Amino acid sequence: MTVSAPRRTAWPVALLAVTRRHALATIRTPAVVIMSVVQSVVFLLIFRYVFGGAIGTGGLDYVQFLAPGLLVVSMLFSVIGVGGAVAEDMGTGVTDRLKSLPIAPSAALVGRVLAQLGLSAVTLLATAAIAVAVGFRPGVGFAGLLGVLGWCLLVALTFGWVFILAGVATRDVQSAQGIGFVVLPLTFVSGAFVPAGSMPDWLRGFADNQPVTVLVAAARWLAHGDPRLANASHGGGYYVLVGLTWMAAILLAAAVAAVSLYRRR
């Protein structure tokens, strides 16, 4: 037995190593990156050119209405995959090995989120570029575009934690992926593609009060600066504030639950 002090890995070092591992793994699975970008761009084009003409937004050009909302929605889709990946690690012994290492459990999960955020960023930039190419012109100019992009990354970070929680809680790839389907009602029954006001009352009650509608309205305000153009009932600052509150609450709850479930042994 070699007598030496137990090793201990500093938090930032562990974070960097975990992030590096997942980022490299993602880059080396180009299909994942391509699918994420293609899905997002296809949604954009279908709504812009197929459904767009039939959707009334009350003043705003549909592409100006659609683009900020679609970018927010893309962020939700871009992080779904992390749930299955986390669950897979838990099933194959990778997590067991990580738990046997002298690192903080939170570093393992935060690193995972950061790497996933890389995929979200690529998806976001590609989709935003195409959106501009098909006519998206933020009313407040370039600063508006930057505002939307930053906002979208916060959305990705928040929901990244939600799906990490799904993976850690289920420890099962299929179940974690199944939970990913919650993004369908969250995104389609929201103000992202159509004004929530156009929905029947019972749906509208859900749409108006769920976070994605708020996050989308805030993104629209960041892009165009005038909430009335987005057919919204409140001022833009309201949506940003409520949106931030939603994200802080979701992120905090999901991250705390995920880390404590992950630490469970």
Place this chain on the structure above:
Amino acid sequence: MSAIIETERLVKSYRGRPALRGIDLALESGIVHALLGPNGAGKTTLVSILSTVVRPDGGTARVAGHDVRREAAAVRGVIGLAGQHAAVEPKLTGRENLRVFGRLSGLGARAARHAAESALGRLGLEAVADRVAGGYSGGQRRRLDLAVSLVARPALVLLDEPTTGLDPLSRRQLWDAVAELTREGTDVLLTTQYLEEADALAGNVVVLNEGGIVAHGSPARLKSRVAGETVTIAVDRPEHAAVAAQSVPGDCRIDAERMSVTWSSRSGAREALGVFADLGARGIEVRELTIHRPTLDDVFLDLVGAEKPEGGGEPEGAEQPEGAGKPAGAGKPEGGR
């Protein structure tokens, strides 16, 4: 002499079903320890507790003097785990895996690079170092997994079924790597379902069955539990088997159909030749004489109460393990560290 692993009344249940029912161990530093047992015996559970991955329901466990519950961080800082399933990142190359896990094990950037090269060399992975692990053969992946577990030079390496599913050549390579480790002073606890593996690698074997320790000791000592050797002499006529039985010193079993007698002997060859000569003097022809040396298989099957493959002799002296005595390797550590 200090104990690298100590457990007392360690228990763990999964959904009310016991996986470990009170494990007492005092494993000293300096020799390879093998946990031997069939599927479901509790090997992985025990290794998981020792590596702080699973929390025990009761009892205590200490690794290198650190309590796995209260001082989990310290335990993690002295061990390397290679679990039952190879846990390397398939999209990273062998070298990248080793560097990433080196960093995660607490090595600095330069030290991790250096350790990665040395681990690649020790496990003979230089040629595939820059290929992604997902493309490795089963044996290469296992060796990389082992390399990862020892990249930071842990004091104790825990290997859960390191050779299960490997072809004979890969198994040999892994055995060599483990032997090399111990020469360098790293302590090793491995689990296995293969008796020959425990025999080949371990100085101390702990036999686990249904969550309890059923025997422990050096392979030689365990083998000596099964009395000596089993001798079988087959003769030419059924009635001659009865005659042969009279020449056997002590008890024996007559198999009329096979025209043979079988008995256990502590000095198989000498007794066999005595009986052989005796029968020759009476003019009885011996068709066949076999002396079966006990293997760990015999011990194992005997201990876990399985049917013996052949109707061999009753192994006298294969008594039950001596109660709560702590299994120790080549001598029980006195009074702890």
